[in-house]
Amino acid sequence: MSKNKPSLPQGTRDFDPATVRKRRHIFDTIRTVFELYGYQPLETPAMEQLDTLMGKYGEEGDKLIFKILNNGLGDPKNLEKATFAFQNVLAGKNDPNLTERALRYDLTIPFARYVAMNHGTLTFPFRRYQMQPVWRADRPQKGRYREFYQCDADVVGSYSLINEVELAAIYATAFKKLGIPVDIRVNNRKILAALAEVCGGADKMTDITVAIDKLDKIGLDKVKTELGERGLTDAQVSTIESYLAIDGTNDEKLALVGALFAGNPTGTKGVEELNHILNYPSTPPLTVDLTLARGLNYYTGTIFEVKALDVQMGSIGGGGRYDDLTGTFGVPNIPGVGISFGVDRIYDVMQELQLFPTNVHTGTTILFFNLGEAESRAAFGLLQQLRDRGIPAELYHEQAKFDKQFKYAEKKEIPYIVILGGTELAARQCQLKDLRTGQQSTLDFDQLLTADFI
């Protein structure tokens, strides 16, 4: 026997019953909205082939992928192979003789893998949603976990910008239902690409976006410093500065960006796309944020990010358009666009703003007191009939003092208790007590079985 205290791996959590109920409220809300927009459920395995994941999330992303050690490494006949493989890993390379599987890092790449494997049988455009945990070997901190859930909705096989409008509407609807005030920000990667082109540093796009993404956090001066450190010339930094100076309403910003990139086809296209989305009928309120970049490097068009207002928290959702996601799996020309909800952060935000409904009681409705052998047998019969009616009910597990059974009901916030003792049993009656009001009434068995429990 080990005398070590049990513990959890870093960045993982247990969810107690109360927490699960609250989390379910979030999942149910999001699922309902997904279904409302015609998205269909999909689930994929917790682990993928390492090849499927590597190289899709950038260099930093690769480091954060949880890799799974192969089985059978201890077998003597594998000794040489395994030792050699280990040398490779120590040198910073992956070796399939040591690890060839990994935990999924997000839901988008596994979805792309699924689409690539099944493109012959899918009907396009294919809309799917997926709500499953993902794992990242990040260092945990506020709002950041090593195991967390994502809720994704993607549509593949369509270039139409109506998809973007609908996804924005899904965000707006879901967060409205949850009661979270949010700012939905949009930008377009084509505009960022144009910025890099105009600066003459098309190859510097990643450096530029990473730096300007921090504008509201570290300020203009530090962004300029960082751009310099990333190898951009003063002239290039100056161009970027004039881009960052663009401000005003959505329309004003887009007009200014359009003028700035007047001769640049990519930039013009990006501005057109954003204009189209913003002016489509019933598009929810969006904020054009020209500094929004998003890390995942497969985005090519519209990008989304959702920030909760009134609370200090990273983004609680994000997504965007990718024009050739399945290309790396050998199936070119399938475009797509998708969004993701960060359930764990949404939970933290709702907890902080006290947005969870408190009046909905979803646990046991009735507790039967256990007052003896004959009494509990009778109680059990009634109990089962109430359960057949769909009323959550339970019988105290053993005969005990009233005090104890009352306290149990109180702890579990059970609103009704039924007292069925010797006297009641003889008269085929029972006492029904509402613990919230303290009111108690005597009921025949038939009355109990047909009563309304609110």
Place this chain on the structure above:
RNA sequence: GUGGUUGUAGCUCAGUUGGUUAGAGCAUCAGAUUGUGGUUCUGAGGGUCGGGGGUUCGAACCCCCUCAUCCACCCCA
């Protein structure tokens, strides 16, 4: 991956410059109270002081390592 914070009973925390047997509140259990709880009173259980090593006559306290935690960076949901 880098830097810092914290770790004492189930929970929240005291614990003096290193000095007998480490405390409190809440919670739990038992009794007062074999059929109507929440109040009150009495009593009890519960800790290798996160883990390992070191310094010392002596460590919850000092040093090193390690694990976990929270925060910042990197990056991200």
